[in-house]
Amino acid sequence: MIQSLIKREQKRQDTKINMIASENMVSKNVLKAMGSCFTNKYAEGYPSARYYAGNEIVDCVEEYACDLAKKLFLCEHANVQPHSGSQANQAAYMAILKPGDTILSMSLDAGGHLTHGASVSQAGQIYKIVQYGLDANGVIDYAGIEKLAKSTKPKLIVAGGSAYSLVIDFERISKIAKSVEAYFMVDMAHFAGLVAAGFYPNPCKFADIVTSTTHKTLRGPRGGIILCREELAKAVDKAVFPGVQGGPLVHIIAAKAVCFEEALQPTFKTYIKNVIDNTAYLCKKLQESGIKMICNGTQTHLFLIDLTDTDKTGAQVSQDLEDKFGIIVNKNKIFNDKRSAKETSGIRVGCAFITNNKKVDKNVLEEIADCFKTVILGTSAPKIKLLKKVFK
Ligand SMILES: Cc1ncc(COP(=O)(O)O)c(C=O)c1O
Structure with a gap:
């Protein structure tokens, strides 16, 4: 049954004109890594500190994936375990916030993502959410962010979204965040491929913490990553596991490494x-x-x-x-x-x-x-x- 559904879906993907902005087509090698024997392995923990035995090869995979992510995005620390962009965001919040803290983020209808604090999302229920929007020209309302930051004193300002078509001025938002002593997080899920290829400013230069999916413009397997400076590394790793996840998807981490190799070409x-x-x-x-x-x-x-x-x-x-x-x-x-x-x-x-x-x-x-x-x-x-x- 499933084999025939796979064939039908392949035909649908080949013949339809797919213009969904968050989707992409992975390479054969990414697909192969996802379908590899690494799917059989439990690997709770991190390289050299696992809660399961038999991870000597898995450790090489995860270390290699982290090294490539750091090289690709020029950052100090990478966590490649988040199962998805949503879990990357959830863990990033957990790493730096306490329940009830204020997040200032872009609203869903302005192009932000559900996980940035929509009332139906977990973030919307755990944290106090204040949202910014667009100005009369449809551009991010940077002056509005500054005003809201001053009046609401958020612990975190989030930039990035799912439906915003211009380059975001990270420098400007990072200055606003510093002026109110807030953390600055960029969710680059949509434009990570553009960052990797050098056609979009690298948020790692400006943000305390950067999250992403690997399956949109980055053209890798469905999954998430978190990038940060060394000083937040421990908190981020702890928030991913055991904070919000159990065992990592090692086959997906292997596929992320293949995707990073490809993105460096x-x-x-x-x-x-x-x-x-x-x-x-x-x-x-x-x-x-x-x-x-x-x-x-x-x-x-x-x-x-x-x-x-x-x-x-x-x-x-x-x-x-x-x-x-x-x-x-x-x-x-x-x-x-x-x-x-x-x-x-x-x-x-x-x-x-x-x-x-x-x-x-x-x-x-x-x-x-x-x-x-x-x-x-x-x-x-x-x-x-x-x-x-x-x-x-
Ligand atoms: C900006 C942004 N962040 C996070 C996510 C969530 O990613 P996932 O669907 O992998 O949970 C998305 C997905 O559309 C997104 O656009």
């Missing part, structure tokens, strides 16, 4: 540059046709379409794109959205996945743009020639 730089170029090109084509963007554009692997001037909801647009053209996107709330999360007034679009397909070029992107225009603006049905050949 010049070919990864080329891939990320192509992701950014493709995203910018598609975004520009849509803007030229009159489609509105939050932040008025993009500097990253994603952009957020603003549908408020149209008669369409995000839910309708995403359904139509899939039904008519096989294009898969997320409906996404926009800042101060009047619609619910089920309907939304936004569509999040990313090019990390499709850029793995070497046949995706400007002509292909123009056909994709025409599909969006048909669905959002009601223009006549596009002539689909290339898409059928490229995604078959």
